[in-house]
Amino acid sequence: MKILVIEDERELSQNIVDYLSADDYLCEQAYNFAEAEEKIALYDYDCILLDLNLPGGEGLAILEEVKQRNVDSGIIIISARGALDDKITGLKIGADDYLAKPFPLSELSIRIYALMRRRHFSSNNVLRTNELEIDLLLKSVKSKGIPVILTKSEYDLLLYLIGNKNRVVSKNAIAEHLSGDMADMLDNHNFVYAHIKNLKSKLAEAGCTNCIKTIYATGYQWLD
Template identity: 50%
Template sequence: MKILLIEDEVSLAAAILTFLKSESHVCEWVSDFPSAQEKISLYNYDCVLVDIMLPKGSGLQLVEQLKTQGSETGIIIISAKNALDDKVKGLDLGADDYLAKPFHLSELNARLKSVLRRRQFGGNREIHFGELKILPDSKEVWVGEHSIVMTRKEYDLLMYLIANPNRVLTKTAISEHLYGDQIDQTDSFDFLYSQVKNVRKKLTENGCPDYIQTVYGVGYKFTK
C-alpha cells in the first residue's frame, strides 16, 4: 500500500517509517505544510497519516484539501493535541480516524489496516492467516469448515493480533486497544490473560494451530 506520512518530528517519523516499511508498505514522508500540500495534490495515496500541528500550517487544512479534491484516500490524524474539539473537527472534516500521541505502533497498524480495508471497495474482503479465515463485514471467524463463535472482545482481540503478526505486542498496548485507556491497567491485565486463554482454547479446539505465543512477562506475539 502507498502511504504518505506528514509529521514534523524527525525521530518519530523515522520510527513510524521503519515500522511501515517493515510492514511492506510503500511510504513517503514530508515534514511541513507546503510540501505536504504539493504531494497530496500531485499523487494518489491509499492512506495519509497527518499531524495537526505542522510548520507553516495546520493538518486540518490538509484534510480539507483532500476532501475538496474528492480524494478516496484514507486519512488518519495523528496528533498530540488530544483536544476534543480537534478530534471532532477532524472527523467532521472527513478523517477516518484520530490517534492521540503517544500511541502504540501496533495500534496505528491496526487502525491503518482497518482504514485500508474499508477503502478497498469490491476487493476480496477476507483475511487469511494460516488456517484462519476472518470475514470482517460479518465479524465471522472460520477455521477450515468450522465457524467459531466469539464474544465481541474476543473478536476484537483476535483482530488486533492478526493485524500485527510477528510482532511482540505488550499487554498495555492490547488492553488499551480493547478497553480504552481509561481503565486501570493492572485490573485489565488479568482480564486480558483470561480472554487470551479463551481465544486460544476456541481456536485450538477447532483444529487451528496455536498462533498466540506468550512473551513471558511482557505480552503476546501472533505468529505461525
C-alpha cells in the same frame, strides 16, 4: 499499499516509516505544510497520516484541501492534541480515524489495516474473487486451495487491481502505486509490463484465467 506520513517530528516520522515498511507498506514523508501540499497535489495515496501541528500551516487545512479536491485517500489524524474539539472537527471535515500521541506503532498499523479493509474490501479479512482466495492478514493467495506464490510487488499489484475492480487503471497509476514518487525518475513503464505479465502467468497457472484485461494504450482492468 502506499502511505503518506505528514509529521514534522523527524524521529517519530522515521520510526513510523520503518515500522510500516516492515509490514510491506510503501511510505513517503512530508515534514511541513508546503511539502504535504505538494505531494498530495502530485501523487495518489491509499492512506494519509496527518499531524495537526505543522510548520508553515495547519493540518486541518490540509484535511480540508484533500476533501475539497475529492482525493480518494483514507486519512488518520495523528496528533498530540487531546482536545475533544480537535477530534470532532477533524472527523467532521472528513478524517476516517484519530489517534492521539503517544501511541504504539502496532496500534497504528492495525488501524491502517482496518481502514483499508473497510474502504476497499467491505470489511472482510478474506477476499474471494474469481478462483482466488486472498487472506489479507496472512497476505496469502490461494486458488482452489492451492497456494499461489507471489512476490511483494505482484501481491501489491493484485490487491490494487482488485481494489479498483471493473475500473481501468492506467500504467502511470500502477507505476506510482508500486514505486511512489520514484516513478517520476523512471524512463518507461517496462517494470509495469513485467509485473503484469508475471502476475497473469502465475494466475493462469493456478487456473485463474482472463482476470486481468489489457486495455490498449490505456491500462489494465480486473474483471470480477
